[in-house]
Amino acid sequence: MNLNFVSEDKKTGRMTFMLKDTNPAFANAVRRAIIEEVPTMAIEDVEIVKNGSALYDEIIAHRLGMLPLSTDLKGYTPRDECDCKAAGCAKCTVSLTLKAKGPAIVLASELKSKDPAVKPVYGDMPIVQLLKGQELEIECVAQLGRGKEHIKWSPGTAWHEYEPTITIHTDKVTACKDKLPPQIYDKSGKIDKKLIVGKLVDACDGACDAVTIERSATNIMIHVEPWGQLSVRDMVTKALDILSERFTEFDAKFSDA
Numbered sequence: 071m072n073l074n075f076v077s078e079d080k081k082t083g084r085m086t087f088m089l090k091d092t093n094p095a096f097a098n099a100v101r102r103a104i105i106e107e108v109p110t111m112a113i114e115d116v117e118i119v120k121n122g123s124a125l126y127d128e129i130i131a132h133r134l135g136m137l138p139l140s141t142d143l144k145g146y147t148p149r150d151e152c153d154c155k156a157a158g159c160a161k162c163t164v165s166l167t168l169k170a171k172g173p174a175i176v177l178a179s180e181l182k183s184k185d186p187a188v189k190p191v192y193g194d195m196p197i198v199q200l201l202k203g204q205e206l207e208i209e210c211v212a213q214l215g216r217g218k219e220h221i222k223w224s225p226g227t228a229w230h231e232y233e234p235t236i237t238i239h240t241d242k243v244t245a246c247k248d249k250l251p252p253q254i255y256d257k258s259g260k261i262d263k264k265l266i267v268g269k270l271v272d273a274c275d276g277a278c279d280a281v282t283i284e285r286s287a288t289n290i291m292i293h294v295e296p297w298g299q300l301s302v303r304d305m306v307t308k309a310l311d312i313l314s315e316r317f318t319e320f321d322a323k324f325s326d327a
Contacts, residue, residue: 073310076291077267078302084295085302088233090288097290101228103309106218109148110225110299111139111188113166115211122172122204130198130208135222137178138191139212141299143308145187148214158211164188166210172200181210188212191298225305226296232285234271236263239280246278254281268293 076086089097116131123130152162164185170176179193200206217224238261251273256262261281266274274281294302 082295083298083302084293085306086291086293087306089290089292092288092290094230094290097230097292099313100306100309101230101292103312104226104228104294104305105224107216107312108225108300108305108308109141109143109214109216110223111141111146111164111212112215112220112222113137113139113210113212114215117209119207119209120205121207123198123200123206125198130206133197134181134208134210135220137181137195137197138298139188140191141214141225142185142187143300143304145185146214158213163211163213166212168197168206168208168210170200170206172204173202175199176206183212224297225300226294226302228292228294230290230292231271232287233289233291234266234275235284235286236266236271236274237282237284238263239282242278242280246280249278250274250281 072090074088074090076088078085089100113134116134118127118130121127121130146164147162149156149158149162152159154162156162164183166181166183166188168176168181170180176197176199177193178190178195178197180197181190183189198206215223243261250261251270254261254265254270254274256265266281271283275283294305296302296305300308
């Protein structure tokens with residue numbers, strides 16, 4: 071099996087890579103490892119010191135937990151694997167605090183982290199609105215976790231498809247123009263293979279005789295869209311490391327049996 075880079079959208083961070091000479095079982099294992107096994111930081115414990123807003127404490131705590139936090143995988147250890155035995159220390163947790171007074175819309179950027187490497191990815195995400203005279207004071211603890219434990223720890227989403235081979239039949243394009251997505255045409259009005267990506271492949275498949283698409287049985291494309299805690303490269307690298315460790319552990323136990 072070989073892994074090859076295909077494309078990257080710098081605006082969204084979405085990336086596509088290719089697994090060659092593989093099968094759906096392994097591709098799905100990679101996909102699930104990305105979503106469920108790659109750890110990220112998220113707020114787990116929340117202490118509400120003051121809450122004069124219209125929202126219940128539980129709602130605010132839930133909103134804080136779902137905030138994507140930038141993650142330093144090298145700087146932290148999962149709490150259940152830490153030397154502190156899950157008591158909570160600087161190696162496995164980081165504290166964040168928030169103090170705000172109304173009238174104001176409290177944003178994620180107002181969370182103050184003890185570690186600059188761990189902070190809200192999207193600072194303009196609203197947490198709560200405070201009216202005049204209302205106050206909010208919160209102390210939080212973030213820790214590494216995995217998407218299989220709670221979706222707030224998932225670094226993003228991933229899906230896969232067989233590599234498509236696209237053939238354009240130029241003699242039939244004119245008759246099929248109304249049946250094909252307009253996004254696949256370049257400025258000169260010709261069909262551009264490079265524009266037939268993602269959902270447009272499915273939209274073109276079987277739409278008419280001008281475009282035929284064949285799927286590879288051994289080459290699988292995996293699309294990864296991050297939520298912001300980690301880059302796609304870090305997500306994929308960590309997912310493959312996790313799978314490698316699992317396979318090595320399985321092989322060792324199988325050999326001893």
